[in-house]
Every structure is written in structure tokens, then in C-alpha cells.
Amino acid sequence: MKSPRIKSHVIVFLAPAVLVYTAIMIFPLFNTLRLALYTEADQVRMFVGLENFRTLFGDPRWSESFWNALANNFWFFVIHMLVQNPIGIALAAILSHPRLRFAAFYRSAIFVPTILSFVIVGFAWKLILSPIWGIAPDLLSAVGLKSLFAPWLGKEEYALTTLALISVWQFVGIPMMLIYAALLSIPEEVLEAGEVDGITGMAAFWKIKLPLILPSIGIISILTFVGNFNAFDLIYTAQGALAGPDFSTDILGTFMYRTFFGFQLQLGDPHMGSAIATAMFGIILVGVCIYLFGIQTRLKRYQF
Amino acid sequence: MxxxxxxxxxxxxxxxxxxxxxxxxxxxxxxxxxxxxxxxxxxxxxxxxxxxxxxxxxxxxxxxxxxxxxxxxxxxxxxxxxxxxxxxxxxxxxxxxxxxxxxxxxxxxxxxxxxxxxxxxxxxxxxxxxxxxxxxVIHGFIYNKEAFEEVGVEVPQTETEFFAALDKFKEDGSYIPLAMGTNDQWEAATMGYNNIGPNYWKGEEGRLALIKGEQKLTDDQWVAPYRTLAKWSDYLGDGYEAQTYPDSQNLFTLGRAAIYPAGSWEITGFNAQADFEMGAFKPPVQNEGDTCYISDHxxxxxxxxxxxxxxxxxxxxxxxxxxxxxxxxxxxxxxxxxxxxxxxxxxEDPLAQEFVSWRGECESTIRSTYQILSRGTPNLENETWGASVAAIKGTKSAEDLGKELQDGLASWYEPQQ
Structure with missing residues (x-):
């Protein structure tokens, strides 16, 4: 009988990652959660329990801003789920077609925006859509559709959808790559076996490939969810911290930033800001849990 | 060695x-x-x-x-x-x-x-x-002198003259009458509301009365500037809703717009960018001979x-x-x-001299929202940005905006309760 030895080298190898991760991720996260329970009056920080949350959800002004930001965030997410992911899957399916020429070129071209900075994407699209210098009005008038043009980023009813579509343009490469990898890992034999049974073309995609890539689609959905509910940069670079026009593009990230750091004459309130950050953390946590326990455990996995 | x-x-x-x-x-x-x-x-x-x-x-x-x-x-x-x-x-x-x-x-x-x-x-x-x-910094309007000569417009002193000048530019069609957008929001409040407003609320008199709680944002002198702003939208460029602050600056310095609602901080940049002669006029008064008020912030x-x-x-x-x-x-x-x-x-700069000369002719005040009134939540200055944009776009009436701002201010500022 050997007694289980403590493998000291395991600890040594784990230490750097654990320490760095604790210092820059875990500690700030818990400190933010803690900060949400305090408030400051006359330069003194006091513990107030859940008072900040009562203000956030109970005060009509705060709660109106919060629900507005949350609703906008949901719409932002819905656009990504309805547009980005289906297009990503379709692109991956086309790219994995064995007879497509220049597949590598298309793959890179579609993926490139993903590695661009938000600032570049935000400014480039602002210029493209600008009613004054932009190329969009000229392009539309070239095909006789000038009447369809509107200053999209400046209208309450279009601004958020426009920004969501810009974000889709930027990130469509990620679902495409993940699905593409999943499609490539489907063994030829399975498809050939299907062919023998008379399943070819589109039917092969719907009946064989799609079920096999469902776990990847699940992962993409959860990545989209987390990414969208943490989003901030694009809105901030394109519309500023007030997320105009009239807060129609305000999402949780910009709402949190404005509250935490302040804006123009509005002084920052780190405690209310932390309360919003905590609410964001809770929403994401609930979403991820629903996925992990409700959906992922029911997905069938196939071993080849 | x-x-x-x-x-x-x-x-x-x-x-x-x-x-x-x-x-x-x-x-x-x-x-x-x-x-x-x-x-x-x-x-x-x-x-x-x-x-x-x-x-x-x-x-x-x-x-x-x-x-x-x-x-x-x-x-x-x-x-x-x-x-x-x-x-x-x-x-x-x-x-x-x-x-x-x-x-x-x-x-x-x-x-x-x-x-x-x-x-x-x-x-x-x-x-x-x-x-x-x-x-x-002093607020006012900077204008393109060459455009004024070309179209034959006099420098406006009163509000009627101001809108008559804008109408003339609109009719002529070769210049955008007013270079301003609402995308960045703050211009509408800073170069719009707080630029023309002091003539309505009589500068310091109204500003201090508001702080003391003797006037309300629903009073006509505070609401009327929104009614005037609402008329501006006809004279702004196409798609002004998405026009940003740098867009407006460029439109003006490229000579495509006639009048730029300004703050004096623009002078250095405009001197470097514009190759036409510029002049400045102070916010127009309602009737000829009225005392003028400027925002000297x-x-x-x-x-x-x-x-x-x-x-x-x-x-x-x-x-x-x-x-x-x-x-x-x-x-x-x-x-x-x-x-x-x-x-x-x-x-030495003539444009700067023009701006500073108003200190002698008019009563000076500062932006109405800056002292004390933007201390709480909702923040009056930030709310004013949104309100000024809504007034220009015509999404809300001036009276409704005044009421919203007053309710917001009264929710935390005791003298207004």
C-alpha cells in the first residue's frame, strides 16, 4: 500500500497561473461585489448592505435606465443570435465544400475584422454611414435607392440595430471558424454511409452534419451571450458614453461605465457602478447556468 | 597621462x-x-x-x-x-x-x-x-463672411433677422445655413441652449433665481429657448441626426456652411483650417435694443x-x-x-477681439446648469443635452421638456421642491 504522495511539482507548475489569475481576475471580481454593498457620504465609506440594489431597482429613474439598458442588451443579443450565428454557420458550410476555390482567401478575409480594434471598426463604420462624407449614401444612390438612406446612427429607432449589425460584421468570423473546424472533424465514412442510404446534398447537411455540430453551436451561443452582455467598446466608440440618441443604444456596459466613472458634470459613483456590475455578473451567471445545466447536459455527443 | x-x-x-x-x-x-x-x-x-x-x-x-x-x-x-x-x-x-x-x-x-x-x-x-x-470661453456664432457677401445677407442682430438670414441661405441653396449636428448631443446644449438662452432668462438674474428656487425650468424664459431650437432643424444639413461635432467643424471650415453656432475655443482651429474670412456675431436678442446677455463661461x-x-x-x-x-x-x-x-x-486675433468686445456691450453670465444644479442624479447638465437634442429633432414639445427637467431637478434639489 502506497500512501498518496503530495505531488509538489504540480503545485509549483500551477502556481504562476493561479497567482496571476487570482490577482487580476478573482480578487477584482470579488472586490467589485463587495464594493456594491457600500456607499460614500462626506468622504467616509459606509456599509449599507443591499441599499444600492434597492435604489437601482426601486428608484424609478435608476430602474428605468437599468431596464432600458437590459432591454437594449437583449435586442443586441437577439440580433447576434438571429444574424451572426446563422450566417456564420452558412459561411462555414460553404467554405467546407470540397469544390470551393480560394477557400483559404475567403476564410481569412471574413476573419480579419475580428482582429481589428473596436476603435477602428467604430470609426470606419461611422464614416461609411456618415450622411455627409459617407460612402453609403453614394452607393445607394448609384443603384437608385437613395430614398432608403437615413442617418441610421442618429435615429432612435435604427441606431441600436445598426450597431448590432456592425458588431455582427466584425465578429461573424468567430462562429464561422468554430463551425468550420467542427465540420472538418466529421469523418468521411459517416457521410459516405449516409450517401449509401440516399442522403445527399442539402439533406446531408440537415440530417447528418447539423446534429453533429450542435455542441459547437451551443458553445457559440454561450460565447455570444457572454460577449454581448459584457459589450461596451463599440457603443462607446461610436456613440459616446451617453449612448445616444436619447439612450437608445445604452447597454449595461455603457450604463455601468457612466455610473462608475462619471460623465461630464456627473461625478463617478463607484458604489452604484459596482452594483450595476454585480447585476451584470448575476445576469451572465444565470444565463451560463441555464445553458450548462439545461441545455448542454441534454446535447448528445457522438464518438467516432 | x-x-x-x-x-x-x-x-x-x-x-x-x-x-x-x-x-x-x-x-x-x-x-x-x-x-x-x-x-x-x-x-x-x-x-x-x-x-x-x-x-x-x-x-x-x-x-x-x-x-x-x-x-x-x-x-x-x-x-x-x-x-x-x-x-x-x-x-x-x-x-x-x-x-x-x-x-x-x-x-x-x-x-x-x-x-x-x-x-x-x-x-x-x-x-x-x-x-x-x-x-x-465666450459663446456666439461664427459666420463665413464671403458667404454672407455672396448671398447678400446682413449680420443679424435680432432673432427675426437671424431666421430671415437662415431663410435666405436656405433659398439660395449653395450653403448649409447652420452647421450643427445632434449625434454627439453636447453641442445642442452647449452651443444651442446655453448659447441663445441667456437672452431669455436675463443672464445671471435668471441663473441665480433658478439656484435659489425662485424660478422654475417650466417658466417661460427657460422653455422658450427650446421652442427656438425646434426651429433650427429646418436649417441644419441633411442627416444632421448622425452629424458629429468634427463633421460640423469640417463642414464649416470647408466653406460648405454659412453659420456655425460656436464657442470661442474654436478660433484657433478655425484660423488654421478655414481659408475664407470669418466674423462672429453674438446671440441675437428678441427685440432691437434689448439688453444682450452672453455666456462668458x-x-x-x-x-x-x-x-x-x-x-x-x-x-x-x-x-x-x-x-x-x-x-x-x-x-x-x-x-x-x-x-x-x-x-x-x-x-491680436480679430475674431478673438470681436468675441471679447461683447464683454463691454452685454451682460456676462455662465452656463446655467454648471453651478450647484448638476450636483445630483439626474444630472441637469446631462439631461439638458438630451432635452436640447429632443427639441431640435422635434420628438418632444418644449413644454414637456421643461416639465421633465423640472421634475428631475426637484427630485433631489431642495430649493426647487
Whole structure:
């Protein structure tokens, strides 16, 4: 009988990652959660329990801003789920077609925006859509559709959808790559076996490939969810911290930033800001849990 | 031998120069005016260093939109510079209350500033002044002189004339009458509402009455400017809803627009960009002969980081900021930022002279939302941005906007309850 030895080298190898991760991720996260329970009056920080949350959800002004930001965030997410992911899957399916020429070129071209900075994407699209210098009005008038043009980023009813579509343009490469990898890992034999049974073309995609890539689609959905509910940069670079026009593009990230750091004459309130950050953390946590326990455990996995 | 003596000489110089270096104090200035970097490096700092040997100054600005957030983090972390450029009113007052800014009332040259000039950087009771005032900006309209001649439009004095001029440009069609957009929101409030407003609420009279609670934002003098703004939308360029602040600047300096609702801070940039002659007119009054009111807004000052290790050198610098030498350099290098000191500073730029001449003809006031009224949540200044945009777009009526703003203010500001 050997007694289980403590493998000291395991600890040594784990230490750097654990320490760095604790210092820059875990500690700030818990400190933010803690900060949400305090408030400051006359330069003194006091513990107030859940008072900040009562203000956030109970005060009509705060709660109106919060629900507005949350609703906008949901719409932002819905656009990504309805547009980005289906297009990503379709692109991956086309790219994995064995007879497509220049597949590598298309793959890179579609993926490139993903590695661009938000600032570049935000400014480039602002210029493209600008009613004054932009190329969009000229392009539309070239095909006789000038009447369809509107200053999209400046209208309450279009601004958020426009920004969501810009974000889709930027990130469509990620679902495409993940699905593409999943499609490539489907063994030829399975498809050939299907062919023998008379399943070819589109039917092969719907009946064989799609079920096999469902776990990847699940992962993409959860990545989209987390990414969208943490989003901030694009809105901030394109519309500023007030997320105009009239807060129609305000999402949780910009709402949190404005509250935490302040804006123009509005002084920052780190405690209310932390309360919003905590609410964001809770929403994401609930979403991820629903996925992990409700959906992922029911997905069938196939071993080849 | 010669080698040895060289080494000895080198060693000797190091020893000698050592103490000389140690005496040099380097002061770092925090600022949001990154546009002014060359001005500080080429003019202001050399002038100061020439008369004050032993003190070196470094100007380290950050982006305007991030300045407050960056500065607060730096101050909390103890890594902020010795000298802090001060925003007016509550942002700086909060820094003073938190012990980040030192009281500088005792500086000799503080006597060169009037009480109004200092009011933006004082405690509410006026007992402590924590920043040395540097400059104010004046609101008005800058116009394209060539366009006015070409279309045959007179410079408007009254509101009727103003809209008649806009109509004429609209009819003519070769210029966009007004260069302003609502995308960035603040122009609508700063260059719109607070530009034309003082003529309605009679400058300081209305502003102070609002602070005391004697007037309300639903009163006609506060609502009427929104009605006037609503008429502007007909004269703005196509797609003004998505037009940004730089878009408007470019439209005007490229000669595509006739009138630019402005603040005097634009002068330097416009002088460099525009190749046509420009003039300025003050916000039009309602009836001919009415007293005119202008927004002469205390905008920028400089204070001392209370935790600075070089406090004495920093105080020397601050005292110099209060001198006539600084006022002259600053006002001429940055036409459009007008000295707040009581010296009679001669300025060469004609456009800047035009702006500053209004101080003699009109009553001065500051932006209505800045003092005290933007202390709570909802923040009146930020709300005014949204309200001014809504007025121009016509999404809400002027009366509704007045009521919304009043309700928001009354929700936390006692004198208005």
C-alpha cells in the first residue's frame, strides 16, 4: 500500500497561473461585489448592505435606465443570435465544400475584422454611414435607392440595430471558424454511409452534419451571450458614453461605465457602478447556468 | 597621462554637476487640453523656465473625454502630477473636498482675479479657493463672411433677422445655413441652449433665481429657448441626426456652411483650417435694443495636488499663472481662451477681439446648469443635452421638456421642491 504522495511539482507548475489569475481576475471580481454593498457620504465609506440594489431597482429613474439598458442588451443579443450565428454557420458550410476555390482567401478575409480594434471598426463604420462624407449614401444612390438612406446612427429607432449589425460584421468570423473546424472533424465514412442510404446534398447537411455540430453551436451561443452582455467598446466608440440618441443604444456596459466613472458634470459613483456590475455578473451567471445545466447536459455527443 | 587627466576631468564634472541636477525640480501638469501640447512646450513652459531656473515643467495631457476618470484614478492611486488642470465647479470641488487639491487662496497673485472669476473654483461659502483661474470661453456664432457677401445677407442682430438670414441661405441653396449636428448631443446644449438662452432668462438674474428656487425650468424664459431650437432643424444639413461635432467643424471650415453656432475655443482651429474670412456675431436678442446677455463661461483653471512633493515649486508656478506675463502669453497663443485676470490683455486675433468686445456691450453670465444644479442624479447638465437634442429633432414639445427637467431637478434639489 502506497500512501498518496503530495505531488509538489504540480503545485509549483500551477502556481504562476493561479497567482496571476487570482490577482487580476478573482480578487477584482470579488472586490467589485463587495464594493456594491457600500456607499460614500462626506468622504467616509459606509456599509449599507443591499441599499444600492434597492435604489437601482426601486428608484424609478435608476430602474428605468437599468431596464432600458437590459432591454437594449437583449435586442443586441437577439440580433447576434438571429444574424451572426446563422450566417456564420452558412459561411462555414460553404467554405467546407470540397469544390470551393480560394477557400483559404475567403476564410481569412471574413476573419480579419475580428482582429481589428473596436476603435477602428467604430470609426470606419461611422464614416461609411456618415450622411455627409459617407460612402453609403453614394452607393445607394448609384443603384437608385437613395430614398432608403437615413442617418441610421442618429435615429432612435435604427441606431441600436445598426450597431448590432456592425458588431455582427466584425465578429461573424468567430462562429464561422468554430463551425468550420467542427465540420472538418466529421469523418468521411459517416457521410459516405449516409450517401449509401440516399442522403445527399442539402439533406446531408440537415440530417447528418447539423446534429453533429450542435455542441459547437451551443458553445457559440454561450460565447455570444457572454460577449454581448459584457459589450461596451463599440457603443462607446461610436456613440459616446451617453449612448445616444436619447439612450437608445445604452447597454449595461455603457450604463455601468457612466455610473462608475462619471460623465461630464456627473461625478463617478463607484458604489452604484459596482452594483450595476454585480447585476451584470448575476445576469451572465444565470444565463451560463441555464445553458450548462439545461441545455448542454441534454446535447448528445457522438464518438467516432 | 592624458588619459588619466581626462578621466579625472570627467569625474570632476560628474561630481560638480551632481548637486546642480539635484536642485532641479520637475513639475508635471495633468490636463485634458491635448490640443495645447505644442503651445505649452514651445511658449508657456520656456517662458516660465527662463525666469525660474531650477524648476522644470512637463505638460502631460490625456484625452478630454477620459480626463475626469483618468485623473480621479491617478489621484486615488497617488500617481497624479503636481499640478492639476481644474474643470469648473463640482468636479474640482469634489477633488478639494476629498483632499486632493490644496487651498491656494493665499497666493499673492490671486488678488488679480475678480470674485466672479474665482467663483467656479471656490467652496460654496467662498472661504477657500483651490485653483488659479486661467481662462473663460465666450459663446456666439461664427459666420463665413464671403458667404454672407455672396448671398447678400446682413449680420443679424435680432432673432427675426437671424431666421430671415437662415431663410435666405436656405433659398439660395449653395450653403448649409447652420452647421450643427445632434449625434454627439453636447453641442445642442452647449452651443444651442446655453448659447441663445441667456437672452431669455436675463443672464445671471435668471441663473441665480433658478439656484435659489425662485424660478422654475417650466417658466417661460427657460422653455422658450427650446421652442427656438425646434426651429433650427429646418436649417441644419441633411442627416444632421448622425452629424458629429468634427463633421460640423469640417463642414464649416470647408466653406460648405454659412453659420456655425460656436464657442470661442474654436478660433484657433478655425484660423488654421478655414481659408475664407470669418466674423462672429453674438446671440441675437428678441427685440432691437434689448439688453444682450452672453455666456462668458469660466472654463479652465489650475490647482495644486495636495500630495505633491514639490509643493513650493508648484506654488511658484501657480503664482506665475496669476501674473500678467502668463495672461498675455496664454490669451495670444490661444485666441478664444480669454484671460480671467483683471489685466487688460492686448490680443491680436480679430475674431478673438470681436468675441471679447461683447464683454463691454452685454451682460456676462455662465452656463446655467454648471453651478450647484448638476450636483445630483439626474444630472441637469446631462439631461439638458438630451432635452436640447429632443427639441431640435422635434420628438418632444418644449413644454414637456421643461416639465421633465423640472421634475428631475426637484427630485433631489431642495430649493426647487
Amino acid at each position: 592624458s588619459n588619466k587627466s581626462l578621466i579625472v576631468t570627467l569625474l570632476a564634472t560628474t561630481l560638480l554637476s551632481g548637486p546642480a541636477f539635484a536642485e532641479d525640480v520637475t513639475l508635471t501638469i495633468e490636463s485634458w487640453r491635448n490640443d495645447d501640447l505644442t503651445l505649452w512646450q514651445d511658449k508657456i513652459i520656456p517662458a516660465f523656465e527662463a525666469s525660474h531656473p531650477g524648476i522644470k515643467v512637463k505638460f502631460t495631457p490625456s484625452a478630454p473625454a477620459e480626463y475626469n476618470a483618468v485623473l480621479n484614478s491617478k489621484l486615488d492611486a497617488g500617481s497624479a502630477g503636481d499640478l492639476i488642470t481644474c474643470r469648473p465647479f463640482d468636479a474640482s470641488l469634489a477633488l478639494y473636498d476629498a483632499g486632493h487639491l490644496a487651498d491656494v487662496s493665499g497666493l499673492e497673485n490671486m488678488s488679480n482675479f475678480s470674485d466672479v472669476a474665482k467663483s467656479a473654483w471656490q467652496t460654496d461659502d467662498g472661504s477657500a479657493t483651490f485653483c488659479v483661474p486661467m481662462a473663460s 469660466t472654463d479652465i483653471a489650475i490647482g495644486l495636488n495636495a500630495k505633491s512633493e514639490n509643493a513650493d515649486a508648484a506654488k511658484t508656478f501657480l503664482n506665475w499663472v496669476g501674473s500678467e506675463e502668463f495672461a498675455t502669453i496664454y490669451a495670444n497663443a490661444l485666441p478664444g481662451f480669454f484671460s480671467l485676470s483683471s489685466f487688460d490683455v492686448a490680443m
